[in-house]
Amino acid sequence: MATKIFMEALSPTMEEGRLVKWNVPEGAAVKSGDVLAEVETDKAVMELVARGDGVLRKQLVAEGTTAPVGSLVGVIAAADEDIAALVSGAGSATPAAAVPTAAAAAAAPVTPPAPAAAAPVAPPAPAAPVSTGPTRSSPLARRLARESGLDVGTIAGSGPSGRVIKRDIEAAIAGGGVTGVSRPPSAVAGADFTDQPLTQIRKTIAKRLAESIGPIPTFYLTAEYDMTRAVEMRAQAAGLGDEFKVSVNDIVLKAVATALAAHPEVNAHWLGDKIRYFSRVHLGMAVATDDGLIVPVIFDADQKGLREISSESRALAAKARERKLTPEQYTGSTFSVSNLGMMQIDQFTAIINPPECGILAIGAIEDTPVVVDGAIAVRKRMRVTMSCDHRVIDGAVGARFLLDLRRMLENPLMLVF
Amino acid sequence: MPIITYREALNQALREEMSRDDRVYLMGEEVGVYNGAYKVSKGLLEEFGENRVVDSPIAELGFAGIGVGSAMAGLRPVIEFMTWNFALLAIDQVVNSAAKMLYMSGGQYNVPIVFRGPNGAALQLGAQHSQAFESWLAHIPGIKVCSPGTPYDAKGLLKSAIRDDNPVVFLEGEMLYNTKGEVPEGEYLIPLGKADLKREGSDCTIVTSGKMVLVAMQVADQLAKEGIHLDVLDLLTIRPMDVEAIYASVRKTQRAVVLEEGWEICGIGAQVVDFIQRECFDHLDAPVLRVHQADVPMPYAKGLEKIAKPDAAKTIAAVKQVMYRA
Structure with missing residues (x-):
């Protein structure tokens, strides 16, 4: 037919x-x-x-x-x-x-095709277009919805022709009553990540925002940090000897990694049907080379001390410029940092490296007059801008991460603990 | 536990029941001197003599009728058909005499008879000799239909069938006779009308019987490697069907595939699906699918015969479809 x-x-x-x-x-x-x-x-x-x-x-x-x-x-x-x-x-x-x-x-009726008569496995009757008629749902899905007080018609179906099936109800129940931002479930000991199926609110946010802006609906959060203490700390450490010499960028990397460990909700991958929250922090650092940008990874960066991060980032950057990075060294990052401070860029927005959901763009440290305790003082200020994938990170979630990062960078002693 | 063949298990059942009850006798083509076309009756003539093991002429309607008459007169015949394809000639005695006598005599005559023999396709026996008749036979009120797939089940069920006071159709398989399995020493019975959950899983139920049980077990092994865990429900007796076992399993897994050897139209699977949709409707997360023989006379050509038969690959595809994993 x-x-x-x-x-x-x-x-x-x-x-x-x-x-x-x-x-x-x-x-x-x-x-x-x-x-x-x-x-x-x-x-x-x-x-x-x-x-x-x-x-x-x-x-x-x-x-x-x-x-x-x-x-x-x-x-x-x-x-x-x-x-x-x-x-x-x-x-x-x-x-x-x-x-x-x-x-x-x-x-308008759509003629359904006849099922294949002689096929040994009789296929279920093919369904009409999604856009017509009432919501399709399995009997089980309807019963589960009824028992959970959900309206099956409001739930997006993942079965054939949009049929609402058991897993859709379970997802809806899992996301039920979500009013704010739910913390991802705590990671199972030993597992490197936690997969969280998309809740309805998450699905809708993803769909609507992606329709609005490119495949990754990005928004940007900018904050200006006072880096005076971090710069002082760096100078003091350098005075102790060569083995304590680190860059401000190293301090930033260390702080970002530490903050990420406390905020798995931004340390995540968007995987289309679910969000993968990582319990380990693999920090990508953008390096400019003659060939273009490459992002080597400092694995388990939150577990490493400043000295280790410093030597590793220097080695990775050198290898990147010599084109000697192996694929393992530039894949697997869970979040990235891009720093153009040394190029005298005050602030900028970086492009998210999917499936990651966030990247932090670091600007230059400038001597800036600011009000401190009611008086104008000259402080060393640095602007950071975080690009956030709105399918995963909502504004307040990103802001909380940046707030923690501010505490660490403005009180770099915290990085010792 | 001893491991024996399906044919040896049937032979043990016959021997034990003939020793236990001297009203039990075996009749059919080549069951005596030749020890049975598939050697199921091996040694029985020697042990029980020619009054108890009777070689019949090639006249299915005739010896089936003699069997029914002798059962009405007090004996407990076991009638062997060389294949159920040949039993078509005797179907009047099965359907009109054996199945109806208790009803039409107002309960005066019961017919304690077993009709047994191989059912379904073997390999390249052609369209007329490769048919699975369970749905024909199970259609008839007044007869019970057994379809065991393992030596253990074959022995325990045949003994129960022989002891049953009413007609039982017992479907074996040419390709099953050589299969082996554990069979305990000593007597045991498997009740008619009870299904057996051969494998326990959580994701999907396969309802099946007879030869297809072996296919279902293969499928369960293979899918377990992919993380799909099946309930394999062996009906054992097709009529009366153990519907409670079906309901319990489907309500648990919320999905079902019915696997049978015969054709689609009016097949056993159609009946199982009907039971499921009536009693488990609110538990289903997907339409119930069926796997069965293609809707054609069984081809003789080897390649075509393979395509026409239900098999593991088709069953796996059906399971994945109801799991929405296709």
């Missing part, structure tokens, strides 16, 4: 879509779920997927053409099936000729 391909409502407000590209040529075999074409909606370029098995017999809309939601854009059928009746009368995709409104489109 033939399956009509309609321009589907791929966003709630979509009324028409521009067929950007056919991914499947006429005459090619397709299976239910295959991506047939890319469609530009009012919000994004989305995928139009096959709702039945067979051969893509006809593309009724040319690439680059706009068609109203609900209009016929193609036909899937058996290779030898007569589709003349389906094709005639379609094609011209004017709103008058096709289904005129999105509301009517939602009611």
